[in-house]
Amino acid sequence: MAGEFELIGRHFTWPVPAGVLGVGDDCALLPVSPGHRLAVTTDLLIEGRHFFADADPESLGHKALAVNVSDLGAMGARPLGCVLGLSLPQADDIWLEKFARGFRALAEAVGCPLVGGDTTRSVNGVVISVTAMGEVPIDAALTRSAAQDGDDIWVTGTLGGAHVALQLLQGHHGEHLGLLETLRPLLERPLPPVRFGASLAGLAHAAIDISDGLLQDLGHIVKASNCAADIEYPLLPVLPALDGLDASIVQPALLSGGDVYQLCFTAAPVARSRIEALACEHSVRVTRVGRIRTGVGINVLASPLPLSSDGCAGFDHFA
Amino acid sequence: MAGEFELIGRHFTWPVPAGVLGVGDDCALLPVSPGHRLAVTTDLLIEGRHFFADADPESLGHKALAVNVSDLGAMGARPLGCVLGLSLPQADDIWLEKFARGFRALAEAVGCPLVGGDTTRSVNGVVISVTAMGEVPIDAALTRSAAQDGDDIWVTGTLGGAHVALQLLQGHHGEHLGLLETLRPLLERPLPPVRFGASLAGLAHAAIDISDGLLQDLGHIVKASNCAADIEYPLLPVLPALDGLDASIVQPALLSGGDVYQLCFTAAPVARSRIEALACEHSVRVTRVGRIRTGVGINVLASPLPLSSDGCAGFDHFA
Numbered sequence: 333m334a335g336e337f338e339l340i341g342r343h344f345t346w347p348v349p350a351g352v353l354g355v356g357d358d359c360a361l362l363p364v365s366p367g368h369r370l371a372v373t374t375d376l377l378i379e380g381r382h383f384f385a386d387a388d389p390e391s392l393g394h395k396a397l398a399v400n401v402s403d404l405g406a407m408g409a410r411p412l413g414c415v416l417g418l419s420l421p422q423a424d425d426i427w428l429e430k431f432a433r434g435f436r437a438l439a440e441a442v443g444c445p446l447v448g449g450d451t452t453r454s455v456n457g458v459v460i461s462v463t464a465m466g467e468v469p470i471d472a473a474l475t476r477s478a479a480q481d482g483d484d485i486w487v488t489g490t491l492g493g494a495h496v497a498l499q500l501l502q503g504h505h506g507e508h509l510g511l512l513e514t515l516r517p518l519l520e521r522p523l524p525p526v527r528f529g530a531s532l533a534g535l536a537h538a539a540i541d542i543s544d545g546l547l548q549d550l551g552h553i554v555k556a557s558n559c560a561a562d563i564e565y566p567l568l569p570v571l572p573a574l575d576g577l578d579a580s581i582v583q584p585a586l587l588s589g590g591d592v593y594q595l596c597f598t599a600a601p602v603a604r605s606r607i608e609a610l611a612c613e614h615s616v617r618v619t620r621v622g623r624i625r626t627g628v629g630i631n632v633l634a635s636p637l638p639l640s641s642d643g644c645a646g647f648d649h650f651a
Numbered sequence: 652m653a654g655e656f657e658l659i660g661r662h663f664t665w666p667v668p669a670g671v672l673g674v675g676d677d678c679a680l681l682p683v684s685p686g687h688r689l690a691v692t693t694d695l696l697i698e699g700r701h702f703f704a705d706a707d708p709e710s711l712g713h714k715a716l717a718v719n720v721s722d723l724g725a726m727g728a729r730p731l732g733c734v735l736g737l738s739l740p741q742a743d744d745i746w747l748e749k750f751a752r753g754f755r756a757l758a759e760a761v762g763c764p765l766v767g768g769d770t771t772r773s774v775n776g777v778v779i780s781v782t783a784m785g786e787v788p789i790d791a792a793l794t795r796s797a798a799q800d801g802d803d804i805w806v807t808g809t810l811g812g813a814h815v816a817l818q819l820l821q822g823h824h825g826e827h828l829g830l831l832e833t834l835r836p837l838l839e840r841p842l843p844p845v846r847f848g849a850s851l852a853g854l855a856h857a858a859i860d861i862s863d864g865l866l867q868d869l870g871h872i873v874k875a876s877n878c879a880a881d882i883e884y885p886l887l888p889v890l891p892a893l894d895g896l897d898a899s900i901v902q903p904a905l906l907s908g909g910d911v912y913q914l915c916f917t918a919a920p921v922a923r924s925r926i927e928a929l930a931c932e933h934s935v936r937v938t939r940v941g942r943i944r945t946g947v948g949i950n951v952l953a954s955p956l957p958l959s960s961d962g963c964a965g966f967d968h969f970a
Contacts, residue, residue: 356875357795358725358859359690361787364683371678374767374782376736380774406677417695417780448693455699456775461736463693463782468680476676540677556675 340423340451343432348445360447362412368467371409375399379457389427391520393434398522400464401442402593405529406541408474409466411444417461419454442526472534474597479538479557483598483624488525488616492582493518493571495589505581514573522593528614529595535606539597545588547630550596560627565635569619579636598624659742659770662751663735667764679766681731687786690728694718698776708746710839712753717841719783720761721912724848725860727793728785730763736780738773761845793851793858793916798876802856802917802943807844807935811901812837812890814908824900833892841912847933848914854925858916864907866949869915879946884954888938898955917943
């Protein structure tokens with residue numbers, strides 16, 4: 333008596349690792365290592381709000397999982413598995429196959445198997461709910477409140493690409509439309525450095541994933557940690573494709589551009605060589621961009637444009 | 652810079668137990684006991700599909716969590732915590748306060764604290780996503796596939812109330828409308844025996860929560876366990892309020908009525924006295940209603956009406 337939407341669930345029933353009980357019972361079962369705590373994060377993505385009906389389903393499947401596993405990495409947690417709630421106006425096999433392909437490819441890349449879910453028919457548009465679970469050694473989690481005076485501030489990957497891609501898609505900076513092909517994957521298929529984040533547990537202090545922009549997200553760290561931050565603008569890792577663009581485009585993209593899903597983290601200077609070795613091991617680019625100090629707010633040093641006029645959401649709030 | 656919908660999240664920030672990191676970081680952190688596995692289950696509830704816009708928000712908050720923790724109990728898992736994704740067309744404080752009250756009351760009653768979530772504005776209607784996590788001792792989970800030849804079949808609570816309530820709300824059996832006040836809470840505020848379910852881990856064999864009707868859900872057990880079941884109709888625990896109703900109303904309600912969120916489980920006859928003692932300890936009614944045997948399908952013995960004509964979904968399928 334399986335209905336159409338129960339059948340859909342079978343599109344998402346993939347092999348799970350040994351020791352895991354996946355789709356098909358009242359609950360999924362996952363092992364958690366002794367001496368670890370469970371880390372859990374959830375996101376709800378709504379058609380018309382977070383994406384449009386014509387969004388590429390494969391990218392959507394990728395991004396729905398990416399935004400969640402990014403939070404695991406930012407906590408220093410190793411992924412254990414995820415569950416997916418999916419509500420669709422109709423059972424469109426081609427759409428589903430593509431969505432599942434994008435979701436699965438990232439799940440396999442970051443080691444976060446899909447272990448359960450719920451599929452139903454919706455009345456209005458697509459709804460995607462993802463909950464990701466991971467494990468982190470006790471007392472080693474990279475909380476927002478753990479930054480310490482004198483810590484280096486690090487950023488993974490590069491900044492600016494997703495923001496400029498979004499602006500091009502919204503019709504801005506038409507003279508640079510040729511960049512869209514290069515930049516679009518950064519917006520639509522972000523690759524959060526989850527395993528690298530997990531390797532920082534117990535080594536780095538505070539961490540956050542950059543979803544709302546560097547200043548706003550680092551702002552959460554300095555606020556939760558009761559400290560201040562100096563950012564050296566010239567050290568920020570600009571996406572090479574943005575070289576030569578006007579500072580009026582690049583500066584807001586670096587400081588306030590969201591959808592990055594790279595990490596901003598803090599660690600003692602003594603940890604530098606170990607961090608660089610781990611980054612090398614995980615093929616992740618890391619850049620030291622500033623320093624944590626006592627005080628309040630974030631200072632951006634040597635920015636090309638005055639900060640009060642560049643639309644950097646978050647800066648005024650914490651200065 | 653917290654937006655309206657981030658502020659909503661604060662309606663749901665309640666105290667969490669010691670050792671738990673709740674709302675406010677990239678992930679929530681939860682302890683999992685040594686020697687246990689993580690159990691996880693998720694449900695997505697959509698306005699217009701699972702409930703209507705005028706649904707009582709307090710009941711909705713209760714039921715959104717109830718259907719999830721019911722799955723934990725059916726796995727023999729003790730609740731650890733849950734996360735809530737909530738998408739709303741507008742921030743209606745009165746609605747939110749009532750929804751949160753219903754959710755929280757059940758969370759506290761079953762010991763399943765809300766540890767994280769995501770609130771956003773929706774374009775069309777309310778969307779509720781709940782993921783509940785629990786822990787179960789390794790090798791003690793009550794899977795659907797664990798029923799054994801000779802097991803007793805048990806049911807918790809009573810049967811039939813939620814189904815007749817739904818029928819009354821849909822305009823059927825108008826001559827019994829006076830029962831609605833009594834029956835409605837069974838449909839709208841089910842109280843799954845979660846702690847009792849957890850106490851059965853390692854003692855009972857197979858379990859499932861009755862969400863689609865006894866025959867259909869027990870059907871999942873016999874199918875997964877490669878066995879058959881005999882149900883003795885006269886032993887089924889009928890809700891006392893249904894006494895005296897015609898068998899044409901009661902029989903389908905008992906055998907096929909959904910939304911019950913009580914447990915159907917199997918256990919060896921040697922466990923009877925221990926099960927009855929645990930039920931007494933948890934103030935849960937338990938009734939032995941039949942027996943697992945070799946074979947295929949479910950036999951219902953001594954039913955008042957022939958089974959082929961009473962609309963028992965699932966029966967024909969497994970007979």
